[in-house]
Amino acid sequence: MTQPKLLLLSPAFHGYWKAIQASLEVHGYDVHTHIYDAPGTLSERILNKLAHELPEKYRPESFAAQATRKAIDAFNEFHPDIVLVIKGDMLSREWWDLLETSGVRYGTWLYDEMRRMSYTEEDLHHLGSLASYSPLDAQHLREQGFEVLDMPNAYDTHCPVVPVREDSINFVGAKYPNREETLQALVAAGLPVRAYGRAWSRHPYDILRTKQFKDSGVPAGRDIDRSEAYGIMASSPATLNIHNNQDGFTMRTFEAPGVGALQVIDRPDVDRYYIPGEEVLVYESIDELIEICTRIFRDPKWARKIREAGQKRTLAEHTFDQRVKILEQLWA
Structure with missing residues (x-):
C-alpha cells in the first residue's frame, strides 16, 4: 500500500x-x-x-x-x-x-x-x-x-531524555514579571529553586544579549535544549508551570508529567486533562504554592504517587502519537 x-x-x-x-x-x-x-x-x-x-x-x-x-x-x-x-x-x-x-x-x-x-x-x-x-x-x-x-499540545515521546541531576524545584522558560515574582517568593521562603533560560542566566554573554542587567536573585542556568529540559524535570523535586497571558495550555503541561516529573501548575482548569491533587498539583496563590512546595520536600511518598499517576495519564492520553488522531480529522 x-x-x-x-x-x-x-x-x-x-x-x-x-x-x-x-x-x-x-x-x-x-x-x-x-x-x-x-x-x-x-x-x-x-x-x-x-x-x-x-x-x-x-x-x-x-x-x-x-x-x-x-x-x-x-x-x-x-x-x-x-x-x-x-x-x-x-x-x-x-x-x-x-x-x-x-x-x-x-x-x-x-x-x-x-x-x-x-x-x-x-x-x-x-x-x-x-x-x-x-x-x-x-x-x-x-x-x-x-x-x-x-x-491541545502534547508530550513528545520521540525526544530523548538526557539524564541531568537537579535537586531544586525547576522552572524552564521565558522570564516574565509574574514568573519572576513567583520564583522570588519561593526563594524568599527558603525553598531551593532554579530557573533555566537566557533571560534568567547570569552568564556575561546572556546578560549582554538580553539586557537583563539586574539580578533577580533567582538561581539560574543558561538556555538548555529540550532533551536536557526533560532530564532536569524528571530528576527535579518538582517542575513549575507558570502561564503568561494564555488560555491554551503550554507544552510543559504535558511534557513535565510525560517525563515523570511532578508538575505544579497555576491553572485550575487543567482539570480538563488531569485530576488535580492526584495527577498534578494546582496553586492559586503564592502562599498556596509555598505550602505545596514545602510539602513536596516533607512528604516524598505523596509527591511520588502524584508524579507516577501524572505520567501514567500522559502516556495513555496526551502524546503526539495520540494527537495525530485529531489532526487526521482535518483531512478525513
Whole structure:
C-alpha cells in the first residue's frame, strides 16, 4: 500500500515539528517538512529576526513573499496528497490560493491565540479545516460559524531524555514579571529553586544579549535544549508551570508529567486533562504554592504517587502519537 505523501509546513517552533513529523510517520505517512521561517542567507536571517521580534504592522512585507515563495517551491517539489500547516500567518494569500486550487486535502493547526496572529476573519475561510490549541478561540470561531477541532499540545515521546541531576524545584522558560515574582517568593521562603533560560542566566554573554542587567536573585542556568529540559524535570523535586497571558495550555503541561516529573501548575482548569491533587498539583496563590512546595520536600511518598499517576495519564492520553488522531480529522 502506498504511503500518503504529507507536506508538513511549520515554523521552527522550538523543534516541535520533529515530534509531529515522527508521530505522523508512526501513523503511516510519508512526511516532508518545510520550515517556513527558517533563515538562510545573512539578509534572510535579518528578515527572520525582524519577522519574529517586530510587531506585525512593522514587519517587512518582503519576508512574507520570501516565505511564501519557498513554501510553494516545497509544495511543487514534493507533490503532496495532504498538507498540514502549523500557524502559517506569515504566508501570503498566494500560498492559500495554491492549496485551494490544487485539489489536495489540507488543514491548519492554529498553534497560538488568535490575538497574536495576523489572520483576519476573511483569511480564516481559506485555511482549510481548522484546529486550535486555544479553547477560547475554538469557541469563538464556532460561534462565527467555523468548524474547529480542539487540538491541545502534547508530550513528545520521540525526544530523548538526557539524564541531568537537579535537586531544586525547576522552572524552564521565558522570564516574565509574574514568573519572576513567583520564583522570588519561593526563594524568599527558603525553598531551593532554579530557573533555566537566557533571560534568567547570569552568564556575561546572556546578560549582554538580553539586557537583563539586574539580578533577580533567582538561581539560574543558561538556555538548555529540550532533551536536557526533560532530564532536569524528571530528576527535579518538582517542575513549575507558570502561564503568561494564555488560555491554551503550554507544552510543559504535558511534557513535565510525560517525563515523570511532578508538575505544579497555576491553572485550575487543567482539570480538563488531569485530576488535580492526584495527577498534578494546582496553586492559586503564592502562599498556596509555598505550602505545596514545602510539602513536596516533607512528604516524598505523596509527591511520588502524584508524579507516577501524572505520567501514567500522559502516556495513555496526551502524546503526539495520540494527537495525530485529531489532526487526521482535518483531512478525513
